Amino acid sequence: xxxxxxxxxxxxxxxxxxxxxxxxxxxxxxxxxxxxxxxxxxxxxxxxxxxxxxxxxxxxxxxxxxxxxxxxxxxxxxxxxxxxxxxxxxxxxxxxxxxxxxxxxxxxxxxxxxxxxxxxxxxxxxxxxxxxxxxxxxxxxxxxxxxxxxxxxxxx
Amino acid sequence: xxxxxxxxxxxxxxxxxxxxxxxxxxxxxxxxxxxxxxxxxxxxxxxxxxxxxxxxxxxxxxxxxxxxxxxxxxxxxxxxxxxxxxxxxxxxxxxxxxxxxxxxxxxxxxxxxxxxxxxxxxxxxxxxxxxxxxxxxxxxxxxxxxxxxxxxxxxxxxxxxxxxxxxxxxxxxxxxxxxxxxxxxxxxxxxxxxxxxxxxxxxxxxxxxxxxxxxxxxxxxxxxxxxxxxxxxxxxxxxxxxxxxxxxxxxxxxxxxxxxxxxxxxxxxxxxxxxxxxxxxxxxxxxxxxxxxxxxxxxxxxxxxxxxxxxxxxxxxxxxxxxxxxxxxxxxxxxxxxxxxxxxxxxxxxxxx
Numbered sequence: 001x002x003x004x005x006x007x008x009x010x011x012x013x014x015x016x017x018x019x020x021x022x023x024x025x026x027x028x029x030x031x032x033x034x035x036x037x038x039x040x041x042x043x044x045x046x047x048x049x050x051x052x053x054x055x056x057x058x059x060x061x062x063x064x065x066x067x068x069x070x071x072x073x074x075x076x077x078x079x080x081x082x083x084x085x086x087x088x089x090x091x092x093x094x095x096x097x098x099x100x101x102x103x104x105x106x107x108x109x110x111x112x113x114x115x116x117x118x119x120x121x122x123x124x125x126x127x128x129x130x131x132x133x134x135x136x137x138x139x140x141x142x143x144x145x146x147x148x149x150x151x152x153x154x155x156x
Numbered sequence: 157x158x159x160x161x162x163x164x165x166x167x168x169x170x171x172x173x174x175x176x177x178x179x180x181x182x183x184x185x186x187x188x189x190x191x192x193x194x195x196x197x198x199x200x201x202x203x204x205x206x207x208x209x210x211x212x213x214x215x216x217x218x219x220x221x222x223x224x225x226x227x228x229x230x231x232x233x234x235x236x237x238x239x240x241x242x243x244x245x246x247x248x249x250x251x252x253x254x255x256x257x258x259x260x261x262x263x264x265x266x267x268x269x270x271x272x273x274x275x276x277x278x279x280x281x282x283x284x285x286x287x288x289x290x291x292x293x294x295x296x297x298x299x300x301x302x303x304x305x306x307x308x309x310x311x312x313x314x315x316x317x318x319x320x321x322x323x324x325x326x327x328x329x330x331x332x333x334x335x336x337x338x339x340x341x342x343x344x345x346x347x348x349x350x351x352x353x354x355x356x357x358x359x360x361x362x363x364x365x366x367x368x369x370x371x372x373x374x375x376x377x378x379x380x381x382x383x384x385x386x387x388x389x390x391x392x393x394x395x396x397x398x399x400x401x402x403x404x405x406x407x408x409x410x411x412x413x414x415x416x417x418x419x420x421x422x423x424x425x426x427x428x429x430x431x432x433x434x435x436x437x438x439x440x441x442x443x444x445x446x447x448x449x450x451x452x453x454x455x456x457x458x459x460x461x462x463x464x465x466x467x468x469x470x471x472x473x474x475x476x477x478x479x480x481x482x483x484x485x486x487x488x489x490x491x492x493x494x495x496x497x498x499x500x501x502x503x504x505x506x507x508x509x
Contacts, residue, residue: 034207041334044341052346060505062350062357117349121357129205 024089025066027140035133042122046115048072054092054107054115061101063117064093070113076105085110094141095148097123185318189325193333194364195371196221200330214330218323232394239395351502358498362491370405370487372454377401377446381414384438390418391425400439404446405483406470408463411446415439461490 019036022028028039043066048054054065057076065072067090075083078095086092096104097120127134179186196217203213271283329336337356344352378401385393400414418435461469466486473485503509 038205044338046346046349048346054346055350056507058505059350059507060354060502062353117353119353119357121353125201129201133205 025091026144027066027091027094027137030136030140031133035130035136038130038133039118039126042126043116043118046117048109048113048115050109050111050113052109052113054109054113055103056106057103059103061093061096061103062120064091064097064120064123065107066091066116066118068114068116071110072107072113072115073110074105074107076103078104094144098141098145185321185325188318188322189329191367192322192326193329194360194367196326196330197333197364198368210333211331214327218327236395236398239392348508351506351508354502355495355499358495362494366487366491369454373404373446373450374401376450376454377404377414377442380442380445380450381418381439384442385418385435388434388438389427389431390422390435390438391427392421396421400442402483406486407461407466409467409470411439411443461486461493465489 019033019040022036022039022043023031028036031039045068046065048070054072067086067088069088072086072092073083074086074092092107096102101120123137127137196214199217200210200213203216204210208216268284268287271287275281275284341349341352341356378398380397381400382394382397385396390396396414396418399417400411403410403413403417406413415436418439419432422432422435469485469489470482473481473483476485500509
């Protein structure tokens with residue numbers, strides 16, 4: 001009986017981590033619950049229909065997209081095969097983020113698509129206003145770009 | 157476009173119009189709250205990023221501001237009221253004729269005596285009579301100044317409810333900043349999403365930075381002017397300093413208004429004429445410090461507007477809504493101009509025009 005009450009009490013006071021799902025994205029893998037809550041506060045839910053264009057080559061880069069469900073096709077010079085299909089828990093925008101802030105390719109929804117959008121200014125704020133969070137995000141970006149370079153066959 | 161879409165748009169537009177009519181009385185409250193929220197946002201965000209929940213951050217910042225206001229009220233307000241009353245008493249009519257009061261001032265006295273000498277030599281010129289008439293007319297105009305000040309102070313007093321409501325509105329704007337931003341962006345179609353993000357960021361950056369810069373500059377110039385005028389021995393230094401600080405918001409014209417006020421104060425209080433030069437020098441020194449140290453640091457870049465446009469804007473603001481609009485018209489026009497320019501550049505980049 002007492003055990004049940006304790007269980008119930010623990011359930012009430014223990015806050016479930018609502019942002020745990022974000023850890024599925026490589027960029028947020030190392031973040032703690034507080035840092036995830038900061039990131040989550042900046043994310044915008046967007047829905048795209050199959051065939052709808054997310055952005056086109058040459059557009060200014062203002063948003064990173066994190067795929068929640070569905071698939072999108074990316075075309076452009078940064079893809080070794082000319083085009084790539086991105087799925088759940090993948091993201092797009094980081095490769096162009098550290099360039100001249102212009103989209104190097106285009107992205108179109110292949111199926112109905114649900115994404116989380118993180119604006120570039122919010123991303124910069126997350127990096128600059130909390131050093132620990134900033135370090136983790138930048139490290140994750142470096143890891144992502146390193147793996148991309150390896151995939152391209154220029155592992156240096 | 158099918159008819160359901162048209163009906164939907166018409167309903168939305170009708171709701172917006174009805175909303176504007178219904179909420180119109182509180183628009184001024186909302187705008188003031190927004191300004192307040194913009195000014196405090198960096199402090200709140202900085203605390204939030206250190207692990208303090210956002211609503212606690214807002215309350216902490218409010219507590220600090222309340223403390224500072226209490227300190228200012230107990231230390232400065234009695235002095236300001238005293239200085240204001242003394243200054244206004246100078247304009248009050250007494251049983252003596254106006255011209256006699258004004259002629260008692262040393263500077264005016266010397267000019268009057270000089271003109272009397274001329275009249276003695278060439279009586280037909282009648283310079284002294286014309287001079288007295290000029291003083292009477294000038295005094296009539298100045299006599300309306302205290303009324304204007306009193307009217308404004310009454311307005312300020314009647315804003316007590318305003319002052320209580322604004323922090324409450326601002327509290328929710330600050331606490332739910334991200335939710336409000338998200339709510340607004342969720343209404344934007346996918347095609348314009350990134351453009352809307354850019355504009356929202358630009359508004360945040362321009363308006364926020366501008367308002368904070370103006371506030372910091374007003375405080376800095378007020379303090380510097382008060383100190384400089386106190387050292388120069390000018391009476392009512394704090395009152396003149398704060399007024400000059402506020403006037404400084406208007407580029408090009410504001411500093412001259414401040415300097416004119418300081419010189420005029422010396423003139424009407426009957427202080428030695430040499431003090432006018434000290435007052436002018438003190439104001440010049442403040443401007444040098446402001447232009448070379450304060451402005452580049454707090455504002456970052458100057459308002460790139462031609463002096464003629466500034467003058468026209470200030471005059472138009474004055475015609476439109478009096479002193480308050482004279483102060484806000486230049487920053488407002490500059491912000492709108494920056495946003496329109498940003499919109500145009502981005503519409504081009506997104507190939508929407």
